[in-house]
Structure formats: structure tokens, C-alpha cells
Amino acid sequence: MIIRIMGEGQYRVPSSLLDELNVIDNRIVDLVAKEDEGGYKNELARLISAVKEKGTPLGPEEIVESDLIVPPEDLTLEEAEKIFGGSGLIED
Amino acid sequence: MGLLNRMGTVMKSKMNRMVDRMEDPAETLDYSYQKQLEVLQKVKRGVAEVTTSKKRLELQKAKLMQSMDRLDDQAKEAIRLDREDLARSALERKNTLQSQADDLDRQIVDLKGEQAKLVATERRLSTKVEIFRTRKETIKAQYSAAEAQVKVSEAVTGIGEEMADVGMAVQRAEEKTETMKARSAALDELMDDGTLKEVTGSGDDIDAELAKIRAAGGVDSELARLKAEEGR
Numbered sequence: 476m477i478i479r480i481m482g483e484g485q486y487r488v489p490s491s492l493l494d495e496l497n498v499i500d501n502r503i504v505d506l507v508a509k510e511d512e513g514g515y516k517n518e519l520a521r522l523i524s525a526v527k528e529k530g531t532p533l534g535p536e537e538i539v540e541s542d543l544i545v546p547p548e549d550l551t552l553e554e555a556e557k558i559f560g561g562s563g564l565i566e567d
Numbered sequence: 568m569g570l571l572n573r574m575g576t577v578m579k580s581k582m583n584r585m586v587d588r589m590e591d592p593a594e595t596l597d598y599s600y601q602k603q604l605e606v607l608q609k610v611k612r613g614v615a616e617v618t619t620s621k622k623r624l625e626l627q628k629a630k631l632m633q634s635m636d637r638l639d640d641q642a643k644e645a646i647r648l649d650r651e652d653l654a655r656s657a658l659e660r661k662n663t664l665q666s667q668a669d670d671l672d673r674q675i676v677d678l679k680g681e682q683a684k685l686v687a688t689e690r691r692l693s694t695k696v697e698i699f700r701t702r703k704e705t706i707k708a709q710y711s712a713a714e715a716q717v718k719v720s721e722a723v724t725g726i727g728e729e730m731a732d733v734g735m736a737v738q739r740a741e742e743k744t745e746t747m748k749a750r751s752a753a754l755d756e757l758m759d760d761g762t763l764k765e766v767t768g769s770g771d772d773i774d775a776e777l778a779k780i781r782a783a784g785g786v787d788s789e790l791a792r793l794k795a796e797e798g799r
Contacts, residue, residue: 479728479732481574481578481732481735481736482684482688482732482735482736482739483684483687484687484691496571497569500569500570500571501569503569503570504569504570507570535690535691535694535695536694536695536698538695538698538699538702538722538725538726538729539725540724540725540728541728543571543575544571544574544575544578544728545571545574546570546574547736547739549739555570558570558573558574558577559570559573
């Protein structure tokens with residue numbers, strides 16, 4: 476499975492990691508709904524380090540589409556809310 | 568739906584806008600390549616911008632440090648001249664400057680991280696663009712139009728995601744440097760129009776007071792010397 480961490484590049488990770496990522500992803504949904512900024516930041520950092528720890532970075536010469544896209548680590552709670560609201564990270 | 572799914576959707580819509588598909592596969596490839604070169608230029612400009620902002624903050628920091636050193640010297644001199652009140656106000660001003668300097672330090676560290684990320688992004692993208700260029704020529708030369716359609720789609724989609732990611736990274740970096748620029752312009756203004764000088768910066772009034780004491784001391788010692796010479 477290929478995962479992109481935005482702003483940092485792609486990683487190849489074992490598919491078994493998906494369950495773990497899903498658990499964290501669900502927690503993030505709750506925390507954003509509760510506007511718990513500290514908790515949200517922690518979970519996003521955990522999500523990203525899980526991908527980095529369990530994955531191997533793809534070389535720059537590989538050009539492939541990712542299966543999953545993880546937002547950048549410095550994504551603010553406000554930006555995350557925008558993404559959930561469907562308006563995206565950056566205005567077009 | 569989780570954040571990851573949403574993020575994927577956002578990226579997909581960005582990508583679709585970036586990689587317009589043409590009727591002719593060769594045209595699609597050339598168009599995509601052109602777009603890649605544009606994005607690469609944007610990253611380069613982004614790196615330059617972040618570097619300039621960082622330099623500007625470092626300059627401001629150096630200015631603040633100079634002012635702080637000066638206040639330190641004034642405080643020492645005031646103590647030597649037995650004027651604790653002046654020493655105290657010099658140190659109070661220095662404290663205010665210190666918190667400004669700490670704030671600048673944090674921003675500089677932030678920008679350093681941003682700079683490193685963009686430099687890595689530029690390197691990654693330029694490798695991919697070069698590989699794409701080679702692949703594009705191969706596809707054009709080796710495949711019939713029908714076969715090429717699939718190959719083109721693969722090549723263009725993979726690089727399209729990269730471009731969408733890089734495009735967003737550059738845009739976010741620009742937003743960050745804009746915010747910092749505004750803050751540092753505000754600090755410049757404070758330092759220039761004397762608001763900070765008043766509270767902190769030049770400490771001219773302390774200087775004037777110290778000079779007065781110094782001058783008075785000079786007259787006293789001159790008087791003493793003359794008295795001694797005249798033997799009185």
C-alpha cells in the first residue's frame with residue numbers, strides 16, 4: 476500500500492497498518508468535532524509517525540498514485556474543519 | 568468519513584483540475600510536462616521567498632540583541648554611579664525586548680523547517696519531472712495511439728498527485744511567510760516610530776541622565792585638581 480504524507484513524499488507500508496490508521500483516523504474525526512485542538516494535533520502526529528515508522532520512503536524516481544493521502548503535520552484544526560466541511564484545504 | 572478519505576477527495580479534485588486530458592495522448596503528455604515545469608518554478612520561488620523572510624527575521628533579531636546589549640551597559644554604568652533607579656528601568660526595557668527576541672527565535676525555527684521541507688520537495692519534484700520527460704518521449708515513440716492512452720493515463724495521474732501536493736505545500740508556505748512578513752513589518756514599525764524606543768529600544772533618556780552625572784563628576788574632579796595645584 477502506498478501512502479502519501481503531504482509535503483513530505485510517499486511511503487510503502489504493509490496493508491496490515493490500515494487497521495491501526497483507521498482507529499487513529501476515527502479518533503481524529505471525534506476530536507475535530509469536539510474542537511479539541513491539543514488532542515487532534517497529538518493524533519495527527521501519531522498517524523504520521525506510524526506511517527514513517529512502519530513504512531519505507533519511495534524513491535523520487537517512482538511515479539505512482541497513492542492509496543491513501545495523509546494531510547501535512549502542521550494542518551491546523553481550522554483547516555481540518557474545512558476539509559470535513561468539504562471546502563478543501565486551499566481555496567481554488 | 569475520516570480525515571484520510573476526505574483528504575484523498577480534496578487531492579483528487581485538485582489533480583483532475585491540474586491534468587486536463589486532451590484528445591491526443593501526445594498533447595496530454597506535453598501539456599502535463601509544461602504544467603510540471605511551472606510547478607517546479609513555483610517551488611523555486613517559494614524556497615527563495617522563505618529564505619528572504621528568514622534573513623529578514625534574523626536581521627531584526629540582531630538589531631534587538633544590539634539594543635539589549637546597550638541597555639545592559641547602561642544598567643552597569645548606572646550601578647557604578649549608584650543610581651539603582653536608572654539601572655532598574657534599563658533592565659525593565661531589556662526584559663520587554665527579550666520577549667520580542669524569543670518570539671522571533673520561534674518564528675525563525677519555524678521558517679527553517681519550512682525551508683528544509685521545500686528544498687527537499689524541489690529536489691524530489693525535479694527528479695520526477697526529469698523521469699517523466701524521458702517516459703513521455705518513450706511513450707510517444709513506442710506505442711500506438713490506443714495503447715498510449717493507458718500509458719499516458721498512468722503517467723499523468725501519478726505525477727498529477729505529486730503536483731497537486733507540491734502546489735498545496737507551496738501555497739501554504741506562502742501563506743505562512745505572508746503572516747510572518749506582516750508581523751515583522753509591525754515590529755519594524757514599532758522600532759522605527761519610537762513606540763518601542765519609548766518602552767525599550769534606544770534608552771536615550773537613560774543615556775542623557777548618565778551623561779549628566781558623568782559631566783557633573785568631571786567638573787568635581789577638575790575642581791579638585793585645580794585646588795590641589797593652587798595648593799589650597
